[in-house]
Amino acid sequence: MTTTTFERADSWIATPPSSQSESFLSAVLVVRRIVAEHHDRPSLVSRVACEVGAEIIENVRHSGEDLSSVELAERYETSRTPIREALLLLEKEGLVRIPQRRRPHVAVLDIAEVREIYRVRAVLFGAVASDAATLRTPEDLAALRELLARLSTAHDAQDLSAYLWANVEFYNRLTIAAHNATAKRILDSLLLRTLRLRRLSLSQPTRREKSMAHHVQLMSAIEEQDAPLADVLIRSNHLHALAVLEQIYADGGVPSPMRSRRRRRQAAAATE
Amino acid sequence: MTTTTFERADSWIATPPSSQSESFLSAVLVVRRIVAEHHDRPSLVSRVACEVGAEIIENVRHSGEDLSSVELAERYETSRTPIREALLLLEKEGLVRIPQRRRPHVAVLDIAEVREIYRVRAVLFGAVASDAATLRTPEDLAALRELLARLSTAHDAQDLSAYLWANVEFYNRLTIAAHNATAKRILDSLLLRTLRLRRLSLSQPTRREKSMAHHVQLMSAIEEQDAPLADVLIRSNHLHALAVLEQIYADGGVPSPMRSRRRRRQAAAATE
DNA sequence: ACAGGAATTTATGTCGACATAATTGAATGA
């Protein structure tokens, strides 16, 4: 099942998949789901958007790093027009900033914004989980149980990446069960913005422990259709996750944005 | 004060302001605030986006109507590239749909989506109002009181447009007081999507009555820093507003999307 | 008269080019 998942990721990026890690391919798929939501067929624009977006999420491109359209056009062997559009898609999701007449760059996530995002997510996700607990079908339950099992496996194996992506999938399934596409789109977008930090926060064993326990509790609240409990659990978990991030930021655990003189573009006149 | 407001709206649209109503100029400013948030200087793209966005909100362009990029490029005497970008900005706010390889068109708002939007808004706005009630400064209070007075004046004068825009400004000021830019952006975007319908719902005198009373109550909750009350009031008001819209949709009060054969483009070779 | 399909028209996605703004690098002076 994960296999098919990874196979299908290839068509949404431009570079050969062999060089990519599994985590990166997961990232591509998540980005695709959110940023290329309406693009049913992989187009040039969506490929670029997915790949660059995944690179940002996977911290291949760092906070504040320049995303010059000419540089990207060279790299993807296309003109600047589709690159520009791809960057606009990523800006819409908050991964990229495009100041007028200035070079686009990877958006910088300061703690103030993270705080805001987690506050909004806590409230919205609480409501969504509440609805999901009420509306969930047997199919929803089955899917969620399976994802919980995947989560548990990853947790036992201490596999950070696997845990992270299973986590994302669990929340994804949960938001689907609530049958509110608008809420889902907003939550997805907010998730995307903070995915860069998830690895940091989940790298703490105590955090992973709490997170795992939380998911078990949440699952049972949903099974028992205890909407208020699901709401409170989600909010509490978000508060805790935020506290961890606050700590990490305070300790300087988040690499500060590059004072990006852009890296010299070594004009590789190789292709001739 | 409103005078300066209207004067400044001119620079964000492309056509002469003399032909525009006051309501339309208010619409332009609201669109600008949301869609051209980061564009500090009026650029070609933002002008087009603001004007077309305002036309959608003001129902000058109807649900489902085609927005061909060549047609718009002709009208604004520019090339398709900036038009395309302007349409992308409007799509990001949900006012426009751009299917791949098909003509962009004004987004269609069905009742299911309206329901979703109001649910999300109720929850998020409740939380924001709650924060605003807690955090509000004396300046916030003064500004809100003044807007409440404007609301009351418009209400007494039975001036639908004035009431509508004062309403928008009141909520805008309220979301500012909560000091959560992320939440504000989301709420603004959701508001924009439903602004087209506001006139419908507020055209009912009973609805206006309820709305006015609601604002008075809300204002006092904020003055007294009664966060839970502010939360509940907002939610309740949104539920009521939604109920009115459900009724209007059920009665067929919302013009159904044009089966838009696009209007024949009478090639006006006038400019020679 | 009408439905269905081929031919024509029109729009989109992408490209390379240009003018102009921003950025880098060099040169000057304290």
Place this chain on the structure above:
DNA sequence: TCATTCAATTATGTCGACATAAATTCCTGT
């Protein structure tokens, strides 16, 4: 040595052109 100013470089915003996909029209057969 460092800050400041000016020239050179590089990137952006916009444009018109082209290939190709949709939409529309026209034509044919029933």
